[in-house]
Amino acid sequence: MNDFKNDFEFEKEVVDEALLDNPEPRCPVVLLLDTSYSMTGNPINQLNEGVHALYAALRDDDLASVRVDLSVISFGQSVQVLQNFATVSESQAPTLAVNGMTPMGEAITTALKNIEARKNEYRAAGISYYRPWLFVITDGEPTDSVSEASSMLQQAIQSKKVIFFGIGVESANIERLRQIAGSRDRVFKLNGLNFKELFQWVSSSLSSVSSSRVGDTIKLEKPSDDVFEFEV
């Protein structure tokens, strides 16, 4: 009987090279961070700590560390891509330095264009992806023209091309941010400078998203008070 059963030993017959390593699906995330001069001192220090904490927390999550595709762009003296899209397993948290004004319009258009370019790269490589996330964190309001950025962003939000989070700190003009996004949803003011807590929330939310499967709707705790639910 044993001899008979041994006719079929797929564990041995299917060699290691037979099992393919297809790339993990990716969740593209862009952090657009205000590094204008008004962020000098405690705000930029707290923001730097928060970004480093985000990288550390994502690295601690097996799936998020290989699925969250994170890019960091600062806007101050200029719009600068400090970190191109990369998983946290293959990149380091950049360090932010203050300088200049608040060219938020250019920053938003850069982020949206980069997201579309990244999606093209995924498609060419046969990598599936989740809906991209875009965060804007600012303590002020744009000092450049935002008409193109606002129209691109609103279109992206309405056509569900991106999940947008607008986060204001200190003297940020939240109403202006809501106007630019064309929506009050997920545009809010952070209590104090609690970036660390905010990024812990971002990390746990991205961990939920990156382990989500077909048909999942994720409930994410808003870092302030209520709970909101949306398709990822």
Place this chain on the structure above:
Amino acid sequence: MIKVYGASVVGTSHLKTETPCHDAHKYRILPSDWGYIAVVSDGMGSARAAEIGSEVASSFILDFLEKHLDPKMSDEEVITLIKEGYIETHDALWVEATSRELHVKDLNATLLVFISLKDRQFYGQVGDCCAIGKKDETYSVLVEQQRGEYANATFSVCDLTSIEQGIYAKLDEVYPMVALMTDGIEGISISSKDKTVSHLFYDPFFNAFLHPNFHQKDVEAALERFLSSERVNKKTDDDKTLLFIYHEDL
């Protein structure tokens, strides 16, 4: 002569949460070996009673198609029948959900149907299961995943829009050897970049049909052992289903 074997094995993610296997597979050999119907279904992780959804969907459509299929049907009639089968399955899932005081979404499941009628083969696809065929030592992907833009897009037999957007078609060629699978297996055996099939993966399974000692129960036990193995679990934490069919006369 038509030979079949298959297995559905729970993945490590469900073992950890003590959740049952959400996959189901079924088949029916049609009278006098004039063909077969094969079905795989993958209950969605977010659905509360996904294992019931995949079980009911696969059983119902199999019964429905067996009852109404006729070898004299034209290609168009078979394709229309498959789509009708999906709509009827959707209705049956509504009834099942209601009787259990659940929402139909709680039974969300994908559903792939493959029909072989002598010299014609057809399929229906709602969701992300997959089928491959082997002919003259060459492998082809016969049924691709139905995908939205995003990795977690929902295509479920519990949703009429998904059924409307489903794919119901006749294959251009006929394949004597066919394998149906859920997405956990596709991910480790078919390249996502260019859709090439890992022949090293599939050769041993199709060669089993040609073995003089082929006996369905023994081969199924061997397939289950393979799908439960640590090596496979290292590559995917999802539930895993493979259903192999060999129609010798094609």
